[in-house]
Amino acid sequence: MLTPLWTICRRELASYFATPVALVFIVVFLALSAALTFFVGNFFVRGQADLQSFFMWHPWLYLFLIPAMTMRLWAEEHKTGTIEMLLTLPMPLPAIVLGKFLAAWLFTGLALALTFPIWIAVNVLGRPDNGVIIASYFGSFLMAGAFLSIGACLSAVTKNQVIAFVLTACLCFLFTVSGSPVILAFFSGWAPEGLLSLVAGLSFLEHFQAIMRGVVDVRDGFYFLSVITLFLFMNTVIVEWRKA
Amino acid sequence: MTNAIEISGLTKRFGPILAVDHVSFSVTQGEVLGFLGPNGAGKSTSMKMITGFLRPDAGRSQICGHDMDSDPLAAKRKIGYLPEGAPAYGDMTPASYLKFIADARGLTGAKRAQGLEDAIARSHLEHVLYQPIETLSKGFKRRVGLAQAILHNPPVLVLDEPTDGLDPNQKHEVRQMIRDMAAEKCIIISTHILEEVNAICSRALIIAKGKIVADGTPHDLETRSPYHNAVTVVTAPQALEDMVALLKALPDVATLDIEDQPDSHGCVKVTAFPQEDRMIINQISAALQGCELPVREMTVERGRLEDVFRQVTLSDAHNAA
Ligand SMILES: Nc1ncnc2c1ncn2[C@@H]1O[C@H](COP(=O)(O)OP(=O)(O)OP(=O)(O)O)[C@@H](O)[C@H]1O
Numbered sequence A: 001m002l003t004p005l006w007t008i009c010r011r012e013l014a015s016y017f018a019t020p021v022a023l024v025f026i027v028v029f030l031a032l033s034a035a036l037t038f039f040v041g042n043f044f045v046r047g048q049a050d051l052q053s054f055f056m057w058h059p060w061l062y063l064f065l066i067p068a069m070t071m072r073l074w075a076e077e078h079k080t081g082t083i084e085m086l087l088t089l090p091m092p093l094p095a096i097v098l099g100k101f102l103a104a105w106l107f108t109g110l111a112l113a114l115t116f117p118i119w120i121a122v123n124v125l126g127r128p129d130n131g132v133i134i135a136s137y138f139g140s141f142l143m144a145g146a147f148l149s150i151g152a153c154l155s156a157v158t159k160n161q162v163i164a165f166v167l168t169a170c171l172c173f174l175f176t177v178s179g180s181p182v183i184l185a186f187f188s189g190w191a192p193e194g195l196l197s198l199v200a201g202l203s204f205l206e207h208f209q210a211i212m213r214g215v216v217d218v219r220d221g222f223y224f225l226s227v228i229t230l231f232l233f234m235n236t237v238i239v240e241w242r243k244a
Numbered sequence B: 001m002t003n004a005i006e007i008s009g010l011t012k013r014f015g016p017i018l019a020v021d022h023v024s025f026s027v028t029q030g031e032v033l034g035f036l037g038p039n040g041a042g043k044s045t046s047m048k049m050i051t052g053f054l055r056p057d058a059g060r061s062q063i064c065g066h067d068m069d070s071d072p073l074a075a076k077r078k079i080g081y082l083p084e085g086a087p088a089y090g091d092m093t094p095a096s097y098l099k100f101i102a103d104a105r106g107l108t109g110a111k112r113a114q115g116l117e118d119a120i121a122r123s124h125l126e127h128v129l130y131q132p133i134e135t136l137s138k139g140f141k142r143r144v145g146l147a148q149a150i151l152h153n154p155p156v157l158v159l160d161e162p163t164d165g166l167d168p169n170q171k172h173e174v175r176q177m178i179r180d181m182a183a184e185k186c187i188i189i190s191t192h193i194l195e196e197v198n199a200i201c202s203r204a205l206i207i208a209k210g211k212i213v214a215d216g217t218p219h220d221l222e223t224r225s226p227y228h229n230a231v232t233v234v235t236a237p238q239a240l241e242d243m244v245a246l247l248k249a250l251p252d253v254a255t256l257d258i259e260d261q262p263d264s265h266g267c268v269k270v271t272a273f274p275q276e277d278r279m280i281i282n283q284i285s286a287a288l289q290g291c292e293l294p295v296r297e298m299t300v301e302r303g304r305l306e307d308v309f310r311q312v313t314l315s316d317a318h319n320a321a
């Protein structure tokens, strides 16, 4: 199980770097996150030594960058027919699903790690709480994993990358904002209390902000891991189902 | 010994289309099975089920005793598969792609190195090893697909139109390669080139509309042709009438096919079809000895696979309609 997983993961990673995907993703992620932090997030004006104004943009950056990255994951294999090669190799399907996901996750982790200059900057300028910053990085990474798993799963539904992108962006948006007042107002009044808190509890934003504030709660991490597990499981089921 | 490939009752439906309809056959080591049939007959669909890419609606496929449904990994290990159109990752080079396949198939150490070297040499990929696959010509892409299929020296090869898009030299090369491997492997190839069947297949299977309509050695199938053992006599136009009279009089000649338009050499042709299971060449040559009729050429027809192909696949279409 581990060897095939690693084989798939390596191939996927190599393909990010063989195509402009890696370059475009990393450059856009770094440029946008810096621009948003300094110009829109008022990093300097706030005069506080923390990275709140950096991390607060991550859900929104992921919202359109991650669907763009995952849309090809399975859709392209179906389009070009390579899926036929992939699924007739002697490898267990869960290993293939995990390998693809892991490559995308590691890649996002790399992009995230490359934002380290901003961490250095804030340490030069003041005395931030580095524990909170590490927790935030960790939370951002977990959240990226959740976005990626949704993208991977929906990419398996279609051979059309545009459809995969749009579906992923929509579902990720719903997950991100499900705790916002607008959404909750829509449910309150008619939906039972239990459903309301369930919808509120699904919010990526809520969980991520909790981690960002430095309130490290295992449940927030567990939440993102559950989302990842659920969507990767569905990803496997969908690929298996499309064989029939 | 168990059959290398054992297929029983394989069935696949796509919505209203019954693509494969209860196909059963088995193939043993040493056999090269030619899979023939008109476009859309269900050849590729059958191959996809045999190799475990598609799950059949009914029926089972066993590879070297391993059931594709209950033990897919063991079964897949025994197969080398070239899917239709030879798909491969365009952003990889043949070298990196073949290494990936070797890893995915769990080859390590000397076996891996040997497998890669053999596959590359056999498919003549040395000069394009480091060029992205998407920039390769169609024939080279096909060769990458072939190399990938034989990499792990599998006992079973399933090749969907392996020579499609290859130049005549390469076609010859690939056929030679298949012939070389034939003794120790069990090979299924699908093809639209009937001469290829004569050249390399020890057995031919014709399917039409998802059903097997003919199964036998290429020679067996040829004997089903109305032209099998027919005799064609080429003669001068002025002797045609006498020739026809002479042939008609022979007891074992059933019917005649007359081409009275002179060809480019100014000759005409008469083909005599024998009564069932008779050889008529002796009678005809004996009869011709005793007369003065001019004979330019006389040949015994073997029967062409093409005629049989048309006969079985078209008659099936008529029956279904
Ligand atoms: N994924 C699919 N969805 C719907 N119909 C399909 C699908 N794949 C194949 N078919 C149909 O199944 C039938 C058999 O197709 P198949 O590709 O097996 O034919 P084939 O014998 O390989 O033909 P060819 O010689 O053209 O390659 C066709 O009618 C085809 O349209």
Ligand SMILES: [Mg+2]
Pocket (backbone or CB within 6 Å): B043, B044, B045, B084, B160
């Ligand atoms: Mg086909």
